[in-house]
Amino acid sequence: MSAVHQIVLHPFITQSLKLYRAIQYSARFLAWYCLRKGYTNETVARLAALKSTLGLSRKLMRIGKPLEHSQAAVKAFDIADPFLKFTTLGRQIGYAGYLVNDMLIWAHTAKVRPFTAPTIAAINQRAARMWLSGIIFSIISSIYKLTALRSREAAARRVGSSEKETERKASLRAIKTQQAAVRYQLVQDSLDALLPAGTLGLHHLDDGVLGIAGTITSLMGLRSQIQKVLGTAAK
Numbered sequence: 001m002s003a004v005h006q007i008v009l010h011p012f013i014t015q016s017l018k019l020y021r022a023i024q025y026s027a028r029f030l031a032w033y034c035l036r037k038g039y040t041n042e043t044v045a046r047l048a049a050l051k052s053t054l055g056l057s058r059k060l061m062r063i064g065k066p067l068e069h070s071q072a073a074v075k076a077f078d079i080a081d082p083f084l085k086f087t088t089l090g091r092q093i094g095y096a097g098y099l100v101n102d103m104l105i106w107a108h109t110a111k112v113r114p115f116t117a118p119t120i121a122a123i124n125q126r127a128a129r130m131w132l133s134g135i136i137f138s139i140i141s142s143i144y145k146l147t148a149l150r151s152r153e154a155a156a157r158r159v160g161s162s163e164k165e166t167e168r169k170a171s172l173r174a175i176k177t178q179q180a181a182v183r184y185q186l187v188q189d190s191l192d193a194l195l196p197a198g199t200l201g202l203h204h205l206d207d208g209v210l211g212i213a214g215t216i217t218s219l220m221g222l223r224s225q226i227q228k229v230l231g232t233a234a235k
Helices: 003-036 041-061 065-078 082-109 117-157 165-192 194-199 207-234
Strands: none
Touching: 003 041, 003 207, 041 082, 065 082, 082 117, 117 165, 117 194, 165 194, 165 207, 194 207
């Protein structure tokens, strides 16, 4: 496959995964809602089947993703800031480990490589722990970045700055843009953390709340991916 095809197909696959994820979690919420409102068992079963089918499809489409996160982990060693290097490395290793276990879950569910009940239960728990650890590292990284950006903003606003006024305003605009992007990621990560935390029994939120949280973060991720692709295409 040519490099051009890879550039075109990779964003398409990523956007498809985000869209599938949004539909999957919407189905999870709707199944919970219909069950609570007394809809027929057939309706609830259809929504549950849609959720399960999309979940299985997403696992298959993500089979090569652990390699991407492993490569990103290697690139993290080039980051100059020691703390960001540490959090980026932790995030990428967490996501890679989660996706490796997710591949095993797919193999079991698709009956390619069935596991015993205790083994698949342990794999599910390990996948959730790795996913949550990756999210936690991402949240810590975002908080660190926001702290650094606030310091830069204060310095840029300081009276008597040696920078020219136009340069100072341009710097402030750039900082505001970066702050908005980091806050966006922080909100997305905070909501996403509810999903593996629920699997690990760290809270007792129902499928309605988790379905909404998953739908919101899926749409947020889809929006970010579309903006990224459009921004790249505009260059």
